[in-house]
Amino acid sequence: MRNSEAPTHGGMMEIEATTRPSGNGSTTTLPGLSPLSETLWREKANTAEIIGDVSARLTWKDLTVMVTLSNGETQNVLEGLTGYAEPGTFTALMGPSGSGKSTLLDALSSRLAANAFLSGTILLNGRKAKLSFGTAAYVTQDDNLIGTLTVRETISYSARLRLPDNMPWADKRALVESTIVAMGLQDCADTVIGNWHLRGISGGEKRRVSIALEILMRPRLLFLDEPTSGLDSASAFFVTQTLRALARDGRTVIASIHQPSSEVFELFDQLYLLSSGKTVYFGQASEAYEFFAQAGFPCPALRNPSDHFLRCINSDFDKVKATLKGSMKLRFEGSDDPLDRITTAEAIRTLIDFYRTSQHSYAARQKVDEISRVKGTVLEAGGSEASFLMQSYTLTKRSFINMSRDFGYYWLRLVIYIVVTVCIGTIYLNVGTGYNSILARGSCASFVFGFVTFMSIGGFPSFVEDMKVFQRERLNGHYGVTSFVISNTLSAMPFLILITFLSGTICYFMVRLHPGFWHYLFFVLCLYASVTVVESLMMAIASIVPNFLMGIIIGAGIQGIFMLVSGYFRLPHDIPKPVWRYPMSYISFHFWALQGQYQNDLRGLVFDNQTPDLPKIPGEYILEKVFQIDVNRSKWINLSVIFSMIVIYRIIFFIMIKVNEDVTPWVRGYLARRRMQQKSGAQNTTIAPDVLTQSPSLRTYVSTQTK
Numbered sequence: 001m002r003n004s005e006a007p008t009h010g011g012m013m014e015i016e017a018t019t020r021p022s023g024n025g026s027t028t029t030l031p032g033l034s035p036l037s038e039t040l041w042r043e044k045a046n047t048a049e050i051i052g053d054v055s056a057r058l059t060w061k062d063l064t065v066m067v068t069l070s071n072g073e074t075q076n077v078l079e080g081l082t083g084y085a086e087p088g089t090f091t092a093l094m095g096p097s098g099s100g101k102s103t104l105l106d107a108l109s110s111r112l113a114a115n116a117f118l119s120g121t122i123l124l125n126g127r128k129a130k131l132s133f134g135t136a137a138y139v140t141q142d143d144n145l146i147g148t149l150t151v152r153e154t155i156s157y158s159a160r161l162r163l164p165d166n167m168p169w170a171d172k173r174a175l176v177e178s179t180i181v182a183m184g185l186q187d188c189a190d191t192v193i194g195n196w197h198l199r200g201i202s203g204g205e206k207r208r209v210s211i212a213l214e215i216l217m218r219p220r221l222l223f224l225d226e227p228t229s230g231l232d233s234a235s236a237f238f239v240t241q242t243l244r245a246l247a248r249d250g251r252t253v254i255a256s257i258h259q260p261s262s263e264v265f266e267l268f269d270q271l272y273l274l275s276s277g278k279t280v281y282f283g284q285a286s287e288a289y290e291f292f293a294q295a296g297f298p299c300p301a302l303r304n305p306s307d308h309f310l311r312c313i314n315s316d317f318d319k320v321k322a323t324l325k326g327s328m329k330l331r332f333e334g335s336d337d338p339l340d341r342i343t344t345a346e347a348i349r350t351l352i353d354f355y356r357t358s359q360h361s362y363a364a365r366q367k368v369d370e371i372s373r374v375k376g377t378v379l380e381a382g383g384s385e386a387s388f389l390m391q392s393y394t395l396t397k398r399s400f401i402n403m404s405r406d407f408g409y410y411w412l413r414l415v416i417y418i419v420v421t422v423c424i425g426t427i428y429l430n431v432g433t434g435y436n437s438i439l440a441r442g443s444c445a446s447f448v449f450g451f452v453t454f455m456s457i458g459g460f461p462s463f464v465e466d467m468k469v470f471q472r473e474r475l476n477g478h479y480g481v482t483s484f485v486i487s488n489t490l491s492a493m494p495f496l497i498l499i500t501f502l503s504g505t506i507c508y509f510m511v512r513l514h515p516g517f518w519h520y521l522f523f524v525l526c527l528y529a530s531v532t533v534v535e536s537l538m539m540a541i542a543s544i545v546p547n548f549l550m551g552i553i554i555g556a557g558i559q560g561i562f563m564l565v566s567g568y569f570r571l572p573h574d575i576p577k578p579v580w581r582y583p584m585s586y587i588s589f590h591f592w593a594l595q596g597q598y599q600n601d602l603r604g605l606v607f608d609n610q611t612p613d614l615p616k617i618p619g620e621y622i623l624e625k626v627f628q629i630d631v632n633r634s635k636w637i638n639l640s641v642i643f644s645m646i647v648i649y650r651i652i653f654f655i656m657i658k659v660n661e662d663v664t665p666w667v668r669g670y671l672a673r674r675r676m677q678q679k680s681g682a683q684n685t686t687i688a689p690d691v692l693t694q695s696p697s698l699r700t701y702v703s704t705q706t707k
């Protein structure tokens with residue numbers, strides 16, 4: 001059905017009658033959807049009939065987005081845009097690179113960056129609405145997926161994370177399978193996504209998986225930023241066809257599209273053409289030809305319409321034309337195409353002016369007013385319907401499977417830990433209780449709790465990947481922060497227990513540290529707790545510095561300082577009191593680990609003196625006089641402090657995520673506003689504070705991080 005056949009909605013009753021996707025005899029079918037899943041899709045939509053119309057009608061009027069640049073200058077990225085998107089339609093945003101397509105999508109989906117301010121009105125079902133997590137689904141340009149999972153597993157985990165607990169697994173699986181079919185992923189369903197060392201599915205298939213994850217829950221409102229980028233023409237057509245089928249099922253679909261083929265172009269219902277943030281055309285895609293012809297730029301018979309439109313509004317075209325003229329001696333003069341006779345800047349100006357006074361612009365404004373008057377249903381956040389426990393369990397399982405399949409994170413680290421501890425064991429083999437063993441035991445412990453735990457930094461790249469996936473899923477309301485933090489802690493536990501107990505055991509028995517079960521247990525527990533603290537610290541860093549190199553440098557720096565104040569490189573009493581001893585050494589887990597392990601190892605043992613005629617030295621004496629350790633404090637207290645640090649770092653990790661989501665964008669926005677006001681003050685111009693709306697802070701951080 002072309003949009004020309006789509007009904008025009010004069011009021012609420014009419015809207016309900018035309019947009020209800022299910023149970024009303026609609027014959028729309030999604031490609032490859034089995035009858036069962038079709039029923040499931042429709043069941044979800046059927047709720048609409050019980051609770052009322054839940055379709056999404058989006059309007060935007062006089063939308064202007066202004067950004068502040070780092071030098072305090074302001075720039076209008078979008079200027080006075082007016083348009084609408086209705087259920088049952090697929091709206092394509094087109095325009096050259098930098099024309100503002102992503103910004104328009106961000107503005108409509110409340111994801112603008114903190115330095116962006118919008119004025120104008122955006123209404124969802126006639127109401128001002130903040131699209132909280134999951135109300136609308138958004139497929140970003142980046143495909144942040146878990147590389148070790150197969151396509152089917154990726155979509156299945158997503159289903160478990162979001163569908164209600166009481167929905168039978170068979171139904172969930174049917175939904176997963178139908179989504180796989182709908183996105184044409186059958187052939188690669190059991191292939192892994194792939195990462196830096198694992199060859200997986202192609203870029204285009206990744207794009208389709210990203211879309212599949214968002215259409216799984218059949219959102220009422222779906223935004224897609226360049227869903228066809230990186231796809232070959234057949235895949236691009238297939239994906240666009242699927243999106244159109246989704247739209248036909250009563251959903252509102254808005255996507256930015258780069259250079260579509262003419263076949264893809266034919267699938268658009270509405271076309272929003274932008275150039276330098278201004279509207280060149282908004283209306284039915286099929287009517288764009290006529291519009292361009294009326295404006296004096298008819299589409300040449302053999303030219304692809306999308307190429308023609310983009311050529312008309314692509315300021316780079318002048319450069320291309322000049323290059324072609326120069327190098328290939330092509331003659332543009334005398335051609336029938338008006339674009340060959342005037343500059344593109346002139347063409348853009350003409351088109352923008354023509355649109356502003358056209359029937360299309362008038363009709364769009366009228367339609368926006370008409371739709372805005374209808375106060376429809378407030379769309380609820382369409383996030384996860386799974387319980388907190390199910391979310392935590394599924395995330396833990398998924399993360400555990402990911403780790404266990406990740407060669408770098410799991411197996412390589414295990415091998416390196418074992419190799420390093422065998423080296424330690426060999427060098428300090430059977431250390432004994434001779435005079436020289438006193439120092440050897442001290443350095444062995446500091447190496448184990450310093451360098452070996454330091455190696456946990458190697459997990460950082462996986463943490464960054466985890467964070468990126470988390471940010472994408474969180475933004476679309478797949479689960480809450482608490483579930484993520486809990487699962488993140490639990491999933492790593494078995495691996496860390498294995499790695500530390502295995503390497504700790506090798507080290508303990510080869511070196512022959514203080515014999516006895518409790519001494520052994522303390523040693524391995526202390527190693528486990530220390531490695532976990534480092535992991536927790538690195539995870540907290542990954543939540544604010546989502547960059548491999550920077551994160552590793554920061555993590556290494558912090559750990560280096562902690563090691564320095566641990567009491568090994570400088571004795572505890574000799575560490576300068578301000579800053580280094582108080583508080584640094586006390587917040588260093590190395591300090592507590594070393595103090596505990598020294599006690600664990602030396603207490604109760606008796607050591608030879610420098611010469612046999614001198615009396616033997618008790619371990620307690622060495623602890624107090626040589627290592628300056630408080631022997632009155634139990635080693636188990638030291639261990640408890642390290643375990644508490646794990647909890648504290650996890651709480652910090654949680655707080656960091658919350659701060660980044662809520663506070664950081666607010667602060668950035670405040671600073672941007674200040675800069676802008678100072679600048680406007682200096683230029684003696686006034687910016688009405690009530691006109692400019694700061695973008696909702698909640699999602700700003702995530703969207704800027706994922707870009």
Ligand SMILES: Nc1ncnc2c1ncn2[C@@H]1O[C@H](COP(=O)(O)OP(=O)(O)OP(=O)(O)O)[C@@H](O)[C@H]1O
Pocket residue numbers: 067068069077095096097098099100101102103104113114115116258
């Ligand atoms: N938060 C921001 N701060 C500064 N400049 C911005 C911001 N957001 C957008 N811009 C600028 O606005 C212009 C439009 O950007 P946008 O990403 O919306 O374009 P686009 O049409 O989606 O481009 P592409 O097709 O290349 O993705 C660009 O010049 C960009 O640099």
